[in-house]
Amino acid sequence: MMPFQQQPQIGIRDTAAHRAIRYRTTGSGHGAIVRLMSPSDLGHLVKPFVFLDLFEGESSFINGMPMHPHSGIATVTVITEGNLRFEDAESGTGMIDYGGVEWMRAGGGVWHGKEMSVGTSRRIQGFQLWVALPPALENATVDSQYLESSVMPQVGPARVILGSYLGVQSPVRAPAGMNYLLVTLPAGESWSYVPPEGHESLWLSVSRGSLCAPERVLAGEMVIFEPGSGTVTLKAMHNDTVFVIGSAQPHPYDLALGNYSVHTNPQALRAGEAKIAEIGARLRDYLKKPNPSASVPVFK
Template sequence: MTVQQHLSGYTREPVTHRILRYRTSGSGHGSIVRLMSPSDLGQLIKPFVFLDLFEGEASFIHNMPMHPHSGIATVTVITEGNLRFEDEGSGKGMIDYGGVEWMRAGGGVWHGKEMSVGTSQRIQGFQLWVALPPELENASVDSQYLESAAMPETGPARVILGVHQGVQSPVRAPAGINYLLVTLNAGETWTYTPPEGHESLWLSVSRGLLATPDLVSAGEMAVFEPGNGAVTLKALRDGTVFVIGSAKSHPYDLALGNYSVHTNPQALREGEAKIAEIGGRLREYFKQADGVGAVPVFK
């Protein structure tokens, strides 16, 4: 069944348990698999609007082009290997398993070269886009680079965004969004109880095999029926790694640009105008740059 058919049949009738409404293995783009876009599954589980799973030789990061965003925040989580970061406002460091790059693009930003190859030959992780509310969608840029040791844990879960079991993520994300990274060994079970009001629920497996009780394999994303019930998940292979997200509904239409998501056409026009202005400054920077070192985030 197509995503469009699911969209047309996606209702909010009460359910007695959480079932999977949609499962996808996405579409491949070399080392990157696109699991969700704002025009498909993003319509179902907004404010979560985009998800990439990236995996391969770490050198693919060299081919990442500079690109713009507005109206969203991006969250990059490493699940295998490591990457270096270098940013004028945040210094230098290494992000490995459970480490996070958070960037609130707000009114406009260009980025893509602030991360570089670390010490590992291979790299794997997720990049998630979160649609921002009106008060933040054209606000100033806010970046954080958080090494693994800075990310709090509760049981097998790292709290990437939000609050889980009283543990607060250090990421400066809007309220009402949870995003966790979980690792389980074969036979282990884990129950996630969404906070009150979190009707959107989804997960994606990067390694191993997970029973929901429906099976979700490595490389797949699964979206649950909307509601507020808990889910109990069981790993069927050692080292099963997955991310899971829940959130309050994003009560706005999605105004879409090529790299932007806003709540209305006027906000989108403002964001794209800012992106164009920053792009002009970026081109001047490249004319004068010596080609050495990381390229800063342009805002």
């Protein structure tokens, strides 16, 4: 992760209309993937949002994603350009394009990584977000959803990916207390986000174009706003601008971190990692069979 910069605090209290940016980062690149936030850095500031990747490149890079485990979190993948095909034993097959969503509640443990494959587009862009789960769900059973863009509700320029906004509820089975929106603003247009009551954490990240917030936020940046309840007004600069914005009630738990896991305490982390190891052993045995299926989208 590249160093992030704390914004000057001068003048914040001079105007209630200005919700200042506290941190900004351009992350660190890993090929087609840029890691903007991890649980060990900015994730502590905006939890339950604890991890954010921006991915962009030739669609074929998705073929190189290995099977890998998670526990204690949910992953949310949103497509902002191009499309990917999904395949799941329980959900069937389909295509996710702009505004489409993959939701994977890892809970007590899961291995995945092959449920998404190349679609019809040459290039792909999108975000993957991790959400820390509350104690009641962090070691629960796996729950996954693959939602095509046609079923995702919209309020003005915003797709409601998680939560509820202005009376419109996302179909994603996410815990209460958080919102996650995908917004496209035409050049020169403004849009205001009014956080629900109690949503003190607020951040956004731009994938295309640039915003005035009122400081400029460029494509590839993530910014975190000062804690509070105030509205933030955003204006697309010279080009159409695509960004995600998240707000939430603060996650009132510590982050117990593993290599692929985030839990609320060390005991829950040990349980999750033990389950991951057990599933991994079964997965390796399965792959040694003479004629395993061509793909193993999810193993739980």
